[in-house]
Amino acid sequence: MKVFVAVLLSVLGASLVQGRIVSKCEVQEALADLQDPNDPRGLTPDLLAKIVCHVELASGFNTSAVTRLDHDESSASSEEKPKEVHSLYGLFQLSNQLVCSDGASPSHNICSMSCNSLIDDDLSDDLQCVSKVAGALKKNGFRAKFFENLKQWFMNIYRQCGNKTSADLDVCVQP
Template sequence: MLAVVVVLILAAGLSDAVILSKCELKQQLETGLNLTLPNYTDVLAQIVCHAQLSSGFNTNTIKTIPEPKEPNSGHGSRHRRSPGGKGNGRPSSKVTPPPHDSSEENEVWTLYGLFQLSDHVVCSSTQSKALNLCGLTCNKLIDDDTSDDIKCVQTLINAVTAPIPDPKTAKHINEMLVLIHQPECITVKATSYFANC
């Protein structure tokens, strides 16, 4: 009887999670994004590659990491995430924190959903002061509806490609991009990456 109760609790905790395939996410992004960038199909492949490596295409992924630093800030480079588990039945990873600097305390950032978007930049949570660029509560990024996640990615693309981005917004977006940057995805080409779609 106890085993049945445990299985029901675990199933309820994971019920909102959806794990997409590469081809499903590609199709959803093609429908939901308005990419006017040169080589937009390769950019699309890079976005899907990022989702694959950072969340495993799982819409319910939550990770916590130390606050990232912009590459030119002189505070170190991106640290590699390693798999692990933490709370709420959701996958989680931690980053090895940078060496302790007593002059500056790092905040913790929480990354949400399919694209691992930060609570300090795109959504609001009770745990952080947020820019809330996408005007969402962070829980909207971990449900099975990917349309708001995709709209948020579009908002980020628009903010980054704006002729004169707001300096504060640009700083936070750049910090988040450093954080989620997947070097393996930079050279991805749509023709080979989406060959099976």
């Protein structure tokens, strides 16, 4: 009986958040749809390729990916400080301390959303959040609120995928 209850609870828990694996081309197309053709500072084809690469490496194109990062805050002394828990959510691996609220950790919640919204199969809210983050940087540059945190996210993309170009997405071009 206990095994049945455990299995039932795990199945119900897994069904609460439905994610899916998306394709490289689906991510590329969704990001391209965000592009304002009148904005020369927007998503260039090369930047788009770098972001798609980041999505592949960070989440494996899994919309329900959650990565928990524990940062040991203890110093060289014998005093033990609590570990800082930091989680990254969804396709783009967005931070619970910056862009969304998980209800457990303090967050700036730039996108004014629950982190659970980033781990379902609906890409629209994820894309709106990424657009909001990018827009804040484009509009305000170094004066953008939380600039250092936002800059770190983009630096990770360039560190991982700096060599990617639009040619890497040629497989997605319709003949």
